[in-house]
Amino acid sequence: MRQSDFKNLTALVADDMFNMRRTIKNMLRAIGFENVIEAENGLKAWEILNKSKIDIMVSDWNMPEMPGLELLRRVRDNSRLRDLPFIMITAEVAEGNIVQAAETEVDGYLIKPFVAKALEEKIMAIFSNRENPSPFERNMKAGQVYMDSQQYDKAIGAFTESLNIRPDSARARFSLGEAHSKKGDMKEAEKWHKEAMAVNPQYIRAYEGLSAVYDNLGKSDEAVKVLEKASQISPNNPERYLEIGKLHLKRGDKEKADQALEMATRNAEHNPDIHTQIGEVYLAAGDDSKAADAFSHSIDIFESVHVYNRLGIALRKKGQFDEALKVYQRAIKLEPENEVLYFNVGRLLMEQAFYRDAAEYFRKALDLDPEFAECKNMLSKVNELSGKK
DSSP, X not given: OOGGGGGGOEXXXXXXXXXXXXXXXXHHHHTTOXXXXXXXSHHHHHHHHTTSOOSEEEEESSOSSSOHHHXXXXXHHOTTTTTOOEEEEESOOOHHHHHHHHHTTXXXXXXXXXXXXXXXXXXXXXXXXXXXXXHHHHHHHHHHHHHHXXXXXXXXXXXXXXXXXXXXOXXXXXXXXXXXXXXXXXXXXXXXXXXXXXXXXXXXXXXXXXXXXXXXXXXXXXXXXXXXXXXXXXXXXXXXXXXXXXXXXXXXXXXXXXXXXXXHHHTXXXXXXXXXXXXXXXXXXXXXXXXXXXXXXXXXXXXXXXXXXXXXXXXXXXXXXXXXXXXXXXXXXXXXXXXXXXXXXXXXXXXXXXXXXXXXXXXXXXXXXXXXXXXXXXXXXXXXXXXXX
């Protein structure tokens, strides 16, 4: 790629400091980028990445909401974004940080302060490496393609070739663990994830992979211990605390589950998806009160018909019928053609023995979806009850 090609690319810059964002944006424009988008934190950057076509990502390491390393992990775990060129920027020269970022497949690393020439050279090197990948990267890429097509034996072969080229790679070992896990060979998966952790104790993905293996084997105690070690290394990851909470619930330790889910909440103050997932965890566990609180937090951040619906269910289960009805009415205003909302209002009214009103809402749901079998059954039942009343 030539520098003249930069004008056709879109760059995304994520940094919580306005002045730094503007400085990097001006550098990118100076070296030929005409399209540069800014994000004030990792979470905003993630939202943009899922909505817009981005050709290169420049991210700070330390950011609120979602740090740069977590953003990088999400990008590499996403099949659509996996190959996005990613440059990490930090003010600290920390060997552990560099190793951790490298094993999470960062393409380039810059230490503040830096000049436009350094950024330009890094970008040129990244695109050159993409056009002419090393044998190690070619095999890793091939292995991932095999993984995506569920050809796990071929994936194992490709990852093994990468490991032969770079025997000290935790990333290749982790990938072998993932391939064996998908194949169903948990003993081999456990072995490779443990080796990845031994080679690079900072490599969080290996901890997560090993925890998933233990969970698959029904070893919840071991699974949660591994994730808790990962949280000691990287303490601000709400998704990890969410998983820890789930594992504690499996173990029957409600107190520790609450503590973990509280940590997830603290680390995702402005992330509605995390609050929604926490609500689902509590709803499944039968804690309708905490579920309602979590869904309410999610809606406070971003209105969603789906979350309104789940909040209504939690409130109904709590016996707070009036509050549930208000929630459903707000949802119906947002999405008046949603048959599920009318159905759930019908169920709510039916539980209160308002059979005729319930029947009206069931009929509205069936007007929108005449094949709604469960609704047909409920309407038949409520008509029967209404006739007996």
